[in-house]
Amino acid sequence: MAKLKTSFFCQNCGAQSGKWIGKCPSCGEWNTYLEEVVEKSAGSGSGSKKSRATASRPRLISEIVAREEERFSSANKELDRVLGGGIVPGALVLVGGEPGIGKSTLMLQVALNIVDKKVLYISGEESELQIKMRAQRLGLMQSNCYILTETNTENIFHHIAEIAPDLLVIDSIQTLTTPSIESSAGSISQIRECSSEFQKYSKENGIPVFLIGHITKEGSLAGPKLLEHMVDTVLQFEGDHNHVYRILRSQKNRFGSTSELGIFEMRSDGLREVSNPSEILLTSRDEPLSGITVSCTIEGMRPILIETQALISTAAYGTPQRSSTGFDVRRLNMLLAVLEKRCGFRLSIKDVFLNITGGLRVDDPAIDLGVICAILSSSEDIAVSDKACFAAEVGLTGEIRPVTRIEQRIAEAQKLGFEEMFISRYSLKGIDDKAYSIKLHPVSKVEQVFSLLFG
Numbered sequence: 305m306a307k308l309k310t311s312f313f314c315q316n317c318g319a320q321s322g323k324w325i326g327k328c329p330s331c332g333e334w335n336t337y338l339e340e341v342v343e344k345s346a347g348s349g350s351g352s353k354k355s356r357a358t359a360s361r362p363r364l365i366s367e368i369v370a371r372e373e374e375r376f377s378s379a380n381k382e383l384d385r386v387l388g389g390g391i392v393p394g395a396l397v398l399v400g401g402e403p404g405i406g407k408s409t410l411m412l413q414v415a416l417n418i419v420d421k422k423v424l425y426i427s428g429e430e431s432e433l434q435i436k437m438r439a440q441r442l443g444l445m446q447s448n449c450y451i452l453t454e455t456n457t458e459n460i461f462h463h464i465a466e467i468a469p470d471l472l473v474i475d476s477i478q479t480l481t482t483p484s485i486e487s488s489a490g491s492i493s494q495i496r497e498c499s500s501e502f503q504k505y506s507k508e509n510g511i512p513v514f515l516i517g518h519i520t521k522e523g524s525l526a527g528p529k530l531l532e533h534m535v536d537t538v539l540q541f542e543g544d545h546n547h548v549y550r551i552l553r554s555q556k557n558r559f560g561s562t563s564e565l566g567i568f569e570m571r572s573d574g575l576r577e578v579s580n581p582s583e584i585l586l587t588s589r590d591e592p593l594s595g596i597t598v599s600c601t602i603e604g605m606r607p608i609l610i611e612t613q614a615l616i617s618t619a620a621y622g623t624p625q626r627s628s629t630g631f632d633v634r635r636l637n638m639l640l641a642v643l644e645k646r647c648g649f650r651l652s653i654k655d656v657f658l659n660i661t662g663g664l665r666v667d668d669p670a671i672d673l674g675v676i677c678a679i680l681s682s683s684e685d686i687a688v689s690d691k692a693c694f695a696a697e698v699g700l701t702g703e704i705r706p707v708t709r710i711e712q713r714i715a716e717a718q719k720l721g722f723e724e725m726f727i728s729r730y731s732l733k734g735i736d737d738k739a740y741s742i743k744l745h746p747v748s749k750v751e752q753v754f755s756l757l758f759g
Contacts, residue, residue: 312337313492318529340493341486379417382568382577383410385604386539386552388560391471394510395559396503398477398532400517400525401541406550406568406575407516409438410541411473413574414514416444423448424469428455428479428489442574455489457482457498461505469511474502476516477531499531532556543570549584549663550575564604582609582720585662589690595682598722599674600695600713601666607709607716609693610664612671614678615657624653630660631675632667639676639698646702647750649683670707672698673726676750677757686758691723696731702750706731718742726753 312321314337319330327334375390384390387397401407408430415423416439427435435451450467454460457480464472474480478490480498487493499515506513515535517525525532532538536558543550552566567578578584586598586609595614600607612631619625628636636658643649658675660666674694681688695713697705706728707713717725718740729746737744747753 310339310341312339315492318492318496318531338491340491376421377418378414379419380410380414380577381579382552382566383414386554386557386560386564386566387537388557388564391512392536392559393512394506395512395537396506396535397512397514397537397539398517398525398535399514399539399541400519401543402519405541405543406570407541408475409442410552410568410575411475411514411516412438413442413444415449415471415473416442418471419448421448421470422450422467423471423473424450424452424464424467425473425475426452426454426460427475428453429475441572444574455479455481457501461501464505472502472506472511472513474513474515476518478518496530499534503534543663549578549581551664561605582607582716585610585664586720587611587661592687592690594685594687595678596690597674597678597681597688598690598693599671600693600717600725601668601671602709602713603668607712609716609720609722610666610671611661612674612678613659613661614675614682615655616651616679616682617655617657619653619655625655625657627656628658630663630665631658631671635669635672636675638700639672640679642698642700642702643676643679643750647754649680651679651683654683668707669697669705670695670713672696673704673753677726677753680754680758684758688757689724691721692757693717693722693725694727696726696728696747698750704728704747704749704753711735714740714742714744726756 312324313319314328314330314333316333316336317328317331319328321337324337324339328336375392377390378384399407399411412425412435415425430453432451432453439445450469452460452463454463477495477499481489481494482497482501485493485497502513502515505511519525537554538556540553540555541550542553548570550568550570552568554560554562554564556562567581568575569578597612598609599612600609626633626637636656640651640656644651656679673696676698677688677694695707695710697707699705710727710731714725722742724743724745726745726747729748732746745756747756
């Protein structure tokens, strides 16, 4: 009997070593190396002979015929937006996210909503009855979607050959095993080999494959880093369990932009697409309140209006607190220093609390002016008009700096019924302000904004 060939793999980053080592030289984690079997079975060698027989030959780049990939819709506008316009035939897409965030619900909705394609949904985590119950809860019963509960890839490809699906969904890649690797499901070797088999299948047959992947406690995708390099697209499903909204981001996309995102609302009947996120992020108020402003940020290619709330109070214990939710606290400290040094507002002895509503985290510098105005409004206890919007960056000298794509921001504010907008006067270059019904306030210093708002 031949001796099994083993190797040691880091369970955090997937680095390989011939012997056990305490600290991983790649990621720096301790005690993450486990021994796994890497020797393939004897029957797995036939595939290499076949691949050599059908190997492609070198061709001049001028001989290659260029053609545009024909995408097809996933019947989900937000997912199509993130993918770059639809699903590309032969694409391998990895969808990751925290447990319970809605990955399986999203992919099951996609599988059940595609009516003109044959879809095979493979689950290694749920039974057929559980998937049926979820489909009934979603109110979707589509006959073109086949359900298969299997974890062995040899059996899976046997059923794939019989059904010949147009779209494949795997839930999840960590539960699958291949007979060519003698190790447990979820190990580095199994994830790498199973992913390689589905990658080969998708490229050779032009069938798009969606792989649902688990994430580690640090928030990164579980398994070897090679998995993210193998796939064409990496989608991250994010959200807060305390909020009903979910964000689908593209971290890698060979067929589109990585700056796009999709927004969903988690409901009892599944995930609902949010086509206009500005309306759900803005709250209606019966009376004016101090410390609240509205700013326009850009997420991906779409402008979004968000609400910023600030609370300024006297420090009770001598040392003032600086707390921020959804906004970088270091940038908040910088803006407070600008108000203290350049504008003369005494905020160093006061507690400052800042919150971006809706559970969003924003790193766009265009909301700087809105943050400062919310702080000043709370400090002076004077409400800012709920018909005013802000879109400008604040520099260290107190100047109001321009931001990119100001036309889109102005158009979004105008569409949602805002009557005035504060922007940098340097943003007016090349813009016809008469084309907008909203009143624009071009400013260059924080003092100008303060005098216009509070008199």
